[in-house]
Amino acid sequence: MPSFDTVLEPNLVEVRNAVDQASKEIGTRFDFKGSSAKVEIKDKEVTLYGDSDFQIGQVFDVLNAKLSKRQVDARFLDAAKIEKIGGDKVKQVVTIKAGIEAELAKKITKAIKDSKIKVSASIQGDTIRVQGNKRDDLQTTMALLRKEITEVPLSFNNFRD
Structure with missing residues (x-):
């Protein structure tokens, strides 16, 4: 996945x-x-x-x-x-700042859930893992997070097919 x-x-x-x-x-x-x-x-x-x-x-x-x-x-x-x-x-x-704090993590997961994109977000320590069936959905989620979360410079890594 x-x-x-x-x-x-x-x-x-x-x-x-x-x-x-x-x-x-x-x-x-x-x-x-x-x-x-x-x-x-x-x-x-x-x-x-x-x-x-x-x-x-x-x-x-x-x-x-x-x-x-x-x-x-x-x-x-x-x-x-x-x-x-x-x-x-x-x-x-x-x-x-390093690592996503709990409050910001909740805000990110809420933004992902409210967007109705078919992906799931789970908080794992100070990172958030986003999983989906399609690569396009993941890329749409990245664009959404760049647009919605402006108070911190999020980066995305560990992209897997």
Whole structure:
């Protein structure tokens, strides 16, 4: 039976490269000289540091530009609130989304069921397996999900006949 998996997977190597490039640019830019502006990455969390909310915004813009040059979708980023860390310094933690959460998985399966396409969707951990009798139905389902689910960049893999 033909099937495919719907996943939410960022390219973490490209994310790390973008963070490294952003860090280099922040170190050389004139408007960041003498400030505490920097970017760090640990696992799936990027931490932005700066002297003010405005500077954090500028650091985030630099990071976003580097990510877009490396074809990493900005919708993978989930920015938390800016928090003070002593003195006049601030930081912001940006989480990189990976894996489909339960709420989004339910929304995806509901969209597939409401479409009346003859496929079945099942939640399997942080992926969603979609099965159908015809390859055309699966391709129609992919198009539907690209159109309906816009808050995250879904990708489709493990396509089998």
